[in-house]
Amino acid sequence: MADSTDVVTRIAPSPTGFMHIGTARTALFNWLYARGRGGRFLLRIEDTDRARSTPEATEAILRGMRWLGLDWDGDAVSQFARVDRHAEVAQELLARGAAYRCFSTQEEIAAFRDAAKAEGKSTLFRSPWRDADPSTHPDAPYVIRIKAPREGETVIDDQVQGPVTFRNTELDDMILLRSDGTPTYMHAVVVDDHDMGVTHVIRGDDHLANAARQSLIYAAMGWDLPIYAHIPLILGPDGKKLSKRHGATGVEEYQKMGYPAAGMRNYLARLGWSHGDDEFFTDAQALDWFDFDGINKSAARFDFKKLENLCGQHIAAAENDALLAEILSYLDVTGAEKLAPEKQDGLLRAMDCLKERAKTFPELIDKAYFVLGDRPFEPDEKAAKALDPVSRGILIELTPHLQNASWSRDGLEAAVAEFAETTGLKLGKIAQPLRAALAGRTVSPSVFDMMLVIGREESLGRIEDAAGRTET
Numbered sequence: 001m002a003d004s005t006d007v008v009t010r011i012a013p014s015p016t017g018f019m020h021i022g023t024a025r026t027a028l029f030n031w032l033y034a035r036g037r038g039g040r041f042l043l044r045i046e047d048t049d050r051a052r053s054t055p056e057a058t059e060a061i062l063r064g065m066r067w068l069g070l071d072w073d074g075d076a077v078s079q080f081a082r083v084d085r086h087a088e089v090a091q092e093l094l095a096r097g098a099a100y101r102c103f104s105t106q107e108e109i110a111a112f113r114d115a116a117k118a119e120g121k122s123t124l125f126r127s128p129w130r131d132a133d134p135s136t137h138p139d140a141p142y143v144i145r146i147k148a149p150r151e152g153e154t155v156i157d158d159q160v161q162g163p164v165t166f167r168n169t170e171l172d173d174m175i176l177l178r179s180d181g182t183p184t185y186m187h188a189v190v191v192d193d194h195d196m197g198v199t200h201v202i203r204g205d206d207h208l209a210n211a212a213r214q215s216l217i218y219a220a221m222g223w224d225l226p227i228y229a230h231i232p233l234i235l236g237p238d239g240k241k242l243s244k245r246h247g248a249t250g251v252e253e254y255q256k257m258g259y260p261a262a263g264m265r266n267y268l269a270r271l272g273w274s275h276g277d278d279e280f281f282t283d284a285q286a287l288d289w290f291d292f293d294g295i296n297k298s299a300a301r302f303d304f305k306k307l308e309n310l311c312g313q314h315i316a317a318a319e320n321d322a323l324l325a326e327i328l329s330y331l332d333v334t335g336a337e338k339l340a341p342e343k344q345d346g347l348l349r350a351m352d353c354l355k356e357r358a359k360t361f362p363e364l365i366d367k368a369y370f371v372l373g374d375r376p377f378e379p380d381e382k383a384a385k386a387l388d389p390v391s392r393g394i395l396i397e398l399t400p401h402l403q404n405a406s407w408s409r410d411g412l413e414a415a416v417a418e419f420a421e422t423t424g425l426k427l428g429k430i431a432q433p434l435r436a437a438l439a440g441r442t443v444s445p446s447v448f449d450m451m452l453v454i455g456r457e458e459s460l461g462r463i464e465d466a467a468g469r470t471e472t
């Protein structure tokens with residue numbers, strides 16, 4: 001077993017569409033495992049299938065990884081760029097007698113399967129070329145197949161599932177190189193993992209049976225088998241395979257919905273892994289705690305409420321500067337207008353009172369209207385209602401009290417309290433039009449927070465605007 005500082009993990013996505021949330025979770029587990037042990041985390045783009053791989057999908061993966069803060073060591077490796085090496089290893093397996101050239105045509109294979117089916121036998125293809133003398137080889141296209149053992153068992157000692165035994169009668173002589181010389185996924189993944197020095201393969205448990213087949217190549221080449229950890233799938237809240245029906249399944253969709261990356265990491269880490277009862281944790285804690293012991297054996301269910309809840313906690317806990325930077329890139333990816341420098345300053349000054357109450361960036365921005373909007377504030381429908389004639393009268397009466405107050409939390413609170421006492425008005429009756437005047441909204445941070453953030457002159461100006469409004 002590798003020394004812990006020698007840990008090398010990887011994520012090996014196929015660039016055939018958007019980046020799935022399951023891929024992000026697998027990447028995170030690999031990142032946590034390696035980085036938490038001072039090891040290396042690599043990225044390999046499995047773009048060998050030229051018909052399905054697109055540069056746009058590769059870009060989406062890189063963007064998704066960067067957004068989630070899952071930095072990888074070195075350059076992303078293109079699997080396709082390594083096809084010569086895949087062919088070389090296939091030739092080596094031939095030379096070792098661990099693989100063979102198979103000249104069977106598609107029709108012959110289909111006929112074999114039909115006959116096996118009719119006789120009620122296993123339909124695993126048994127090539128007649130497995131032990132054929134090379135002198136009998138025709139001058140015809142061929143594939144290279146592994147010579148899989150036909151007796152005994154192959155055991156994968158999985159770190160999550162425990163030892164899993166496969167009967168070798170169930171393993172076929174899988175193809176390593178196709179007749180056009182291109183490698184199969186089964187072959188390329190082994191050669192690449194070996195050459196990249198991958199010590200731990202952490203991936204979805206849909207690949208568990210592949211591990212048994214892939215182990216044959218390691219054995220035939222005399223290479224060390226990596227340590228395997230196959231993690232259960234992600235299901236939707238109803239226990240069915242996570243799909244569009246349940247909500248977003250693409251990483252970038254979450255970015256565009258305005259979830260903070262730290263909250264996303266925390267939630268994805270909890271999706272199939274746990275550390276006691278801890279729900280909210282930092283990256284440092286996750287890096288410290290993450291281990292195979294905590295990975296659940298059964299599938300995890302996606303819980304949107306929990307995601308929101310954790311995201312809210314991460315927004316509240318974030319440093320204001322970092323939060324501003326993240327909000328600006330959120331606005332950027334959603335194609336929103338850029339925030340002018342003075343609006344950015346306003347947002348930063350308001351951050352303390354905004355970040356306590358938002359689970360996503362759009363929620364935070366919505367509550368930030370009082371620093372993002374401009375005078376004269378056009379109140380929304382509810383705020384306009386709150387500025388009825390009686391309320392405008394209250395604002396007019398309140399104004400001199402605020403003008404005379406010292407502009408501090410205590411000073412402002414005392415002025416409003418005194419005004420409430422002398423007029424016999426309930427605080428809510430005063431706060432409601434005040435909020436509508438300051439924010440143009442009925443939902444916002446507290447009126448005192450807002451007055452302190454925007455300052456005396458601006459506050460009094462907005463109150464004057466609202467008090468002077470005529471009915472619309």
Ligand code: GLU
Nearest residue numbers: 012013014046189203207
């Ligand atoms: N390209 C494979 C996939 O996307 C990688 C599987 C693996 O991690 O070995 O599922």
